[in-house]
Amino acid sequence: MKSIASVVKTGSRSLEGALPVLDNPAMAAPIDPTTRPDSLSRQIYATLREGIIRGRYPQGSRLAEQRLAEELQVSRVPLREAVPVLEIEGFVSTLPRRSAIVTTWTIRSVHDLFDLRLCLEVGAARYAARRIADGASIAPLRAALETARGSLNSGDAYRIADDSTRFHEGIVDLTDNALMRAVMRSLAGRMMWLFFMTHEPGPLHAHNGHEELLAAIESGDERVAEAVAYTHIEHHRIDSMRALRASSDIRDEPA
Known part of the structure; x- marks a missing residue:
């Protein structure tokens, strides 16, 4: 044994x-x-x-x-x-x-995850920007971004997925909203799993999107942060579906 x-x-x-x-x-x-x-x-x-x-x-x-x-x-x-x-x-x-x-990923379950991310993370970006405008520190989120940048050089898809997920969690943490943080924790594992399966479209592209998102939140402009977060998540949805359809990691819903 x-x-x-x-x-x-x-x-x-x-x-x-x-x-x-x-x-x-x-x-x-x-x-x-x-x-x-x-x-x-x-x-x-x-x-x-x-x-x-x-x-x-x-x-x-x-x-x-x-x-x-x-x-x-x-x-x-x-x-x-x-x-x-x-x-x-x-x-x-x-x-x-x-x-x-x-669990078996399906086209529907992927879209369900992205739809929920839009509801949660777009709002989180808005409230994070508001807190920055009120004097909260952007340092923890910037540190998460630097960690994610460092993982790109490792070539380890698991580490890249983990650090990317932690960056998104960091945005929700910035809201200082306990309920939003609890919901994000329940999603983080599935997000990381999907990040891992779809890293091929280009982790550098995703990282650049993170930099844009951080800059939008750091500006303190709530509407800009919302718009950038929405665009980032929708681009990731498109890239993810493209990668999954080209692999055997997803199936259509049964008829």
Whole structure:
């Protein structure tokens, strides 16, 4: 029986054979047997979440509880605590007495995500600009942009997607609106997953859009910030749909 650390280091295998492996260096240290149950649950959640985003757990595949518990060398209790969080964030769906199923992206679900982003992020850009005009600091958002710029040189699509998502979260954080921040947290995982799948259209293009968005918010002009945010999200929708249709990562809704 293997620990999470040994699974991480072994190499990727198919879901039907054995648990797919993750490349996250943060997961390389062996699990401390004294790890608190809630911390262990979070570690399992992070492992499964990264595996889904990276595609090691393919869309529509079954996450068999017994197999996961054996491969990760954990009891089913923390595993059962981790899976519902993944379901809340849209990574899996579950049915009573059945294994979790990795979510399958459809054309409709992609558009649903972008439609909700328009509702949330355009308003967030407006309120962020208002707070800047009232004297709030743009420094945290600028730092997030610099981090995202640095990740472009790494060539790591996962890191690029993560940093891009954090930039968008930073805009919502600037609003200082707890409810908006809570909604954004529930979307961030799916946003990162989609960013990861569609990075090919050009992360530099997306980064330039982030610079324009930061400048608009920094201006303190609410209407300009709204307009730039709306344009940025719609351009990303177009680029994402183009990339997804050219791949096998999306399907049409059933007739």
